[in-house]
Amino acid sequence: MSDALLSAEQLHLRDEARLFARTGVSRQLLLDMDAEKLHYPRQYIQNLAAQHLLGLRFPTQSGGRGLDWSYEVLALEEIGVLGASLACLYSLPSIVGEAIHIFGTSEQKEKYLLPMLAGRLTVAEALTEPRGGSDFFGATATVKHEGDVYLLNGQKRFIVGAEGADLFLVYARSNPDVSSHKAISAFLVERGDGVEVQHVYGLMGTRGGGTGRVYFRNVRVPVTNLIGEEHGAYEVFNQMMIPERMTSAAGALGLARAALEISARYANQRKAFGQKIREFEGVSFKIAESLTRLDAARALVHETARIIDAVGNSSYVRRRVSEAKKFATETAWAVVNDAMQVMGGIGYTNVYPIERLLRDARLMTIWTGTNEIMNLVIQHEYYKELLSTSPTARDVEADAQNSEAEGEKVYE
Ligand SMILES: Cc1cc2nc3c(=O)[nH]c(=O)nc-3n(C[C@H](O)[C@H](O)[C@H](O)COP(=O)(O)OP(=O)(O)OC[C@H]3O[C@@H](n4cnc5c(N)ncnc54)[C@H](O)[C@@H]3O)c2cc1C
Secondary structure, three states: OOHHHOOHHHHHHHHHHHHHHHHOOOHHHHHHHHOOOOOOOHHHHHHHHHOOOOOOOOOHHHOOOOOOHHHHHHHHHHHHOOOHHHHHHHHHHHHHHHHHHHHOOHHHHHHHHHHHHOOOOOEEEEOOEOOEOOOHHHOOOEEEEEOOEEEEEEEEEEEOOOOOOOEEEEEEEOOOOOOHHHOEEEEEEEOOOOEEEEOOOOOOOOOOOOOEEEEEEEEEEEHHHEEOOOOEHHHHHHHHHHHHHHHHHHHHHHHHHHHHHHHHHHHHHOEEOOEEHHHOHHHHHHHHHHHHHHHHHHHHHHHHHHHHHHHOOOHHHHHHHHHHHHHHHHHHHHHHHHHHHHHHHHHHOOOOOHHHHHHHHHHHOOOOOOHHHHHHHHHHHHHHHHHHOOOOOOOHHHHOOOOOOHHHOOOO
């Protein structure tokens, strides 16, 4: 977003997050996470909390700042320059916090949201199962209501924070007898008896965030830890998709911006055939393309943020959020890929961080719902809008030379 369109308060918040990204995270932390010497940077989350940067959208009495999405996307872009792992850990309180903020009881807010935003309680979202992440409603983890607890059994995989998080937001099938949309419940599950974690995955990128597999074996979850209605996780899921996808989208902007700047600076200094490579059209047009794509992605993300702030959740918002996630993450991938091309062989080495950013960017089109799933949502919601409203704009179809030829309009 152009500074000219931001308020003084928004610029201030953006600069706070920018300062944190610049000075609040050591180079060594990034290197250790990428080398998997570190599996979960708890101190990083505590440092963010100390700067009051977690859960910006949540009310001050819950430990947030009472801001809206137009602010949060600014902070997310700044944190995004740190790469996907730290951006994700920054986003998790926003994602899990959304469920507690919207559906939680006052006791849950007191017990979990407040310490989460103060950096004393770290969180993970446990949605994906080995059998699949796209088909959320096919969840096979189960809970059985027994007196004042739910007995939770099952497993989740690819969970960021599996190693390290204190609290998991878990979706599980609570009613085997009805259709999936009415069969799943959401729970806050503390790490404790019956919660076991395996470090299974060697990741291409996005390392050091404690991504692993979580087993739940006869975990006794207090009934007071149910989020929303019993069997009502459909609503929770629909709401949480907003922060899940918006955090991916806005974080992707920062990552792409960082890669673009590094490559543009390089092109301004590197010489070939006796001249700066930025003077070759093949190079400078890549920079121009990347910048244009990035500005378009940022515009989409910021407009979507404002729409969410204006109307809350709706089928239209779900479409726009999915568009923002898809477009911003595909932009990040294209921009980082071109940044590597601009830099030639050195871009492929660890002398520059482009190769790490590229490895990180690759995940973004896969997680928080793959971009194929984004397409599924986008077209589905669009058709709902298109077919449920009568057109108010000009009937352009009737402007064809031979539009009266009804007999030629054969649909079956
Ligand atoms: C490093 C990492 C971190 C992650 N962090 C988390 C986390 O913290 N919490 C969490 O819950 N999950 C997390 N995930 C999981 C991630 O969200 C899923 O991997 C993703 O949603 C896809 O699910 P899947 O891997 O099971 O693939 P599948 O669902 O098996 O999909 C495989 C392919 O089929 C396509 N496909 C599936 N259904 C359709 C359809 N209807 N139409 C078109 N194409 C379709 C998909 O787009 C994809 O290309 C993480 C994943 C990774 C790799």
